[in-house]
Amino acid sequence: MSRFWSAVVHGLTPYVPGEQPKIADLIKLNTNENPYPPSPKAMAAMAAAVNEALRLYPDPNADALKGAIAGFHGLKAAQVFVGNGSDEVLAFVFQGLLKHERPILFPDITYSFYPVYCGLYGVAFTKVPLDPAFRIRVADYAQPNGGVILPNPNAPTGCLLPLADIETLLRANAGSVVVVDEAYIDFGGESAAALVDRYPNLLVVQTLSKSRSLAGMRVGYALGHPELIEGLERIKNSFNSYPLDRVAQAGATAAMEDREYFDRTRGAVIASRERLAAQLATLGFEVLPSAANFVFARHPGHDAAQLAAALRERKIIVRHFKSARIEQFLRITIGTDEQCGALVTALRDIL
Numbered sequence: 174m175s176r177f178w179s180a181v182v183h184g185l186t187p188y189v190p191g192e193q194p195k196i197a198d199l200i201k202l203n204t205n206e207n208p209y210p211p212s213p214k215a216m217a218a219m220a221a222a223v224n225e226a227l228r229l230y231p232d233p234n235a236d237a238l239k240g241a242i243a244g245f246h247g248l249k250a251a252q253v254f255v256g257n258g259s260d261e262v263l264a265f266v267f268q269g270l271l272k273h274e275r276p277i278l279f280p281d282i283t284y285s286f287y288p289v290y291c292g293l294y295g296v297a298f299t300k301v302p303l304d305p306a307f308r309i310r311v312a313d314y315a316q317p318n319g320g321v322i323l324p325n326p327n328a329p330t331g332c333l334l335p336l337a338d339i340e341t342l343l344r345a346n347a348g349s350v351v352v353v354d355e356a357y358i359d360f361g362g363e364s365a366a367a368l369v370d371r372y373p374n375l376l377v378v379q380t381l382s383k384s385r386s387l388a389g390m391r392v393g394y395a396l397g398h399p400e401l402i403e404g405l406e407r408i409k410n411s412f413n414s415y416p417l418d419r420v421a422q423a424g425a426t427a428a429m430e431d432r433e434y435f436d437r438t439r440g441a442v443i444a445s446r447e448r449l450a451a452q453l454a455t456l457g458f459e460v461l462p463s464a465a466n467f468v469f470a471r472h473p474g475h476d477a478a479q480l481a482a483a484l485r486e487r488k489i490i491v492r493h494f495k496s497a498r499i500e501q502f503l504r505i506t507i508g509t510d511e512q513c514g515a516l517v518t519a520l521r522d523i524l
């Protein structure tokens with residue numbers, strides 16, 4: 174590392190994303206992508222957007238996309254912010270809303286990007302432990318803070334908080350922003366988008382990477398009070414006024430509008446998850462209750478790292494985290510029934 178970089182850069186521990194292997198015949202159940210293709214209407218819209226207009230800058234306000242997102246959630250376009258994947262939306266949230274003198278709160282264990290952003294933007298934080306059943310206990314968040322952020326369902330556990338608990342959290346933290354990262358909400362939870370009109374301190378973050386099969390297009394968004402959204406726009410415009418390209422805007426707009434395909438594919442993922450969870454339990458795994466497109470499971474008789482390695486030898490990749498307390502768990506993305514079947518067959522062979 175060059176001595177010309179600042180101490181901030183030297184102090185960073187970069188987030189290491191899940192492996193994206195180049196080998197085509199692997200069954201890839203490690204980064205929570207959707208096993209189904211994007212909506213055919215979204216693909217047609219993206220293909221149509223590859224035309225001579227690409228020489229022009231895209232709409233800096235992404236008005237059509239914001240309209241489609243607002244329409245989906247029953248909100249107004251002024252309550253919508255869009256960004257280049259929810260990771261970028263979250264980066265703006267950390268820079269603007271969560272940079273206070275008082276520490277922000279997030280669960281321990283949670284999405285590992287949060288502490289990375291804190292390191293980069295100099296945000297103080299306090300980690301709030303999960304309960305013994307790996308659940309978030311909302312009562313523990315009623316302490317002075319500069320903001321609260323949590324995924325719902327949580328990652329990588331998959332455990333869901335009911336909307337009533339989110340409301341408790343919002344009331345207990347009326348003086349600070351509560352960010353609910355709903356990357357996986359469409360696989361079994363109730364979105365806090367329904368609360369945006371009533372709580373000016375709420376910011377809901379969603380993505381098109383999971384339930385809309387568009388991880389490769391990088392589109393995410395935030396929903397909140399227009400004043401919170403306005404602040405995010407200012408931050409964004411200070412970096413890059415054009416975060417979403419023309420193709421992404423066209424595809425994301427069509428994907429948000431294709432409700433029928435969205436409901437059908439997420440329904441298929443949910444049904445496969447329930448089947449896989451039951452099969453894993455039959456094989457002796459303890460499977461945490463999941464409302465996401467993955468399951469988090471451990472086997473009392475087998476080491477998780479060894480299981481992950483043995484699966485990999487059989488061309489199946491799942492995610493294993495080395496951090497304490499969860500190092501005996503595997504996080505397995507829900508694939509097609511065929512892929513889940515191959516996983517179960519491989520595990521039967523290994524166990």
Ligand code: PMP
Nearest residue numbers: 258259260284324328356380382
């Ligand atoms: N939040 C959580 C909890 C996630 O697991 C992910 C996906 N890794 C993201 C946000 C970011 O997703 P994306 O940037 O693809 O929208």
